[in-house]
Amino acid sequence: MLTVKQIDVYIGRKQIIKQVSFQVKPGEIVGLVGPNGAGKTTIMKTILGLTKFNGKITVNQQAITENHHAPLAKVGALIEHPAIYPFLTGLQNLQLYSQDPTDMRQLVTLLQMDAYINTKAKGYSLGMKQKLGIAIALLNQPDLVILDEPMNGLDVEATISIRKIIKQYAERGTAFLISSHVLSELQKVMTQVILINHGSMIVNQNVAAFNQRAQKQYQLNTVANAATTKLLQAHQLTFSKTKTGFLVPREEIFAIQDLLAAQQIHLKMLAPVQLNFEQIIVDLLERQRGREHEKTLS
Structure with missing residues (x-):
């Protein structure tokens, strides 16, 4: 059409x-x-x-x-x-x-x-x-x-x-x-x-495919969120910040845990999050802003 x-x-x-x-x-x-x-x-x-x-x-x-x-x-x-x-x-x-x-x-x-x-x-x-x-x-x-x-x-x-x-x-x-x-x-x-x-x-x-994004997010919080931010950025891992920590994709959970353990950064919370439609949109926009910011810095 x-x-x-x-x-x-x-x-x-x-x-x-x-x-x-x-x-x-x-x-x-x-x-x-x-x-x-x-x-x-x-x-x-x-x-x-x-x-x-x-x-x-x-x-x-x-x-x-x-x-x-x-x-x-x-x-x-x-x-x-x-x-x-x-x-x-x-x-x-x-x-x-x-x-x-x-x-x-x-x-x-x-x-x-x-x-x-x-x-x-x-x-x-x-x-x-x-x-x-x-x-x-x-x-x-x-x-x-x-x-x-x-x-x-x-x-x-x-x-x-x-x-x-x-x-x-x-x-x-x-x-x-x-x-x-x-x-x-x-x-x-x-x-x-x-x-x-x-x-x-x-x-x-x-x-249907878009809504599947709602089941692919985890809430992450550590004892050192500032250091965690730098670590995730350094390894080009996908994340967006929240008031208490981070939202990270499910498929990167194991890699993130291994990195945190290697740096002796302890977890305070790691739990699945069910996002609603508005939250998915906000998350995608925040990710894009993060990528654009990284390009500007580089």
Whole structure:
């Protein structure tokens, strides 16, 4: 459905996106995650032909360029803020984009907007505007939907509703690319996770494989954590710091124990840790920062 191949994006001379490649297949819900400024929105804008880029992007095997947007005819999007005309009613906003009145009315009901859809959008709350923006993105049975922070401003009930709708559309074959800071909600719908930081892709895995990382961490604490840090760095072993010690991968436990014993550094604690989704993301980002710091020092 969507193929992004080795794209680079520059703003002036500064490179914002660096050699990013991934695919989104029909029915997949791909989560694009990363800290503020990582490049998530820029990637989405680039796919929509709103940003100059080097590399190749195709939708349904048709190339997207800055001047060729025809393949986007079956792509729905909500980027940053809903594109709503405030002095039109919600229904009039939908009619600007709708090609099928029946589909439009079904979306109004599905998103529970009947009570206010005929009032002017200027009086809408943030959550109401967000639902209208999502409705616009879902109009006309799109093949691909790109949503940037779709849960922004939604209450718990609306968030659950949107999550169900995304799953319903995906079951019909609609592909989704979604960025969100509400990782707990994104985790409940996505089938693939892409982690971006500083414009580079750190992880691109299906959710099952990604979640296996949760069982591969150990909490380590010693009588001399400062000396342990230097020792792990000197032997290029993977670790991230915690408030009380370190997180280390399971496969390196024996090597770490041997090194500590050789230096007569005694263990205070060594125990498996079950990380949640947010903790895995934080751990991966901390590891990347550690690698970048080591490169800077070298």
